Amino acid sequence: MNPFIVIIPLLFFIVFLGCNQIVMNDGSSDPNTENGETQSNRFISIAIIFALWVLTAFRSINIGNDTHTYINVFRRIANYGVMDSLYMEKGYQYFNLFISRIFGNDGQALLIICASI
DSSP: OOTHHHHHHHHHHHHHHHHHHHHHOOSOOOTTSOHHHHHHHHHHHHHHHHHHHHHHHTOOTTSSSSHHHHHHHHHHHHHHOOOTTSSSOHHHHHHHHHHHHHHOSOHHHHHHHHHHO
């Protein structure tokens, strides 16, 4: 398994946590809310978002109506490059080509990257 498959999504997640800290800590203070309650809500929010991300990123290609099709297109582009005859948009084909050049022909990498975006 390519180590970048785990490292890149974790970097996206760390950036998300940083943005989450900026948004949730907007400088306003509610006198009815204690600091511990705010920290607890933040932790629960982060835990839920992380759990949903894991479920989305590491799902099987058999889950979903069109996931199998997108993985097949990804593998075709990884093997043959961008094609004019393919029914996908050029930008999406180049996106797949970029991911395949970094991570190889592993369709799970596409799912992880798309879940991280």
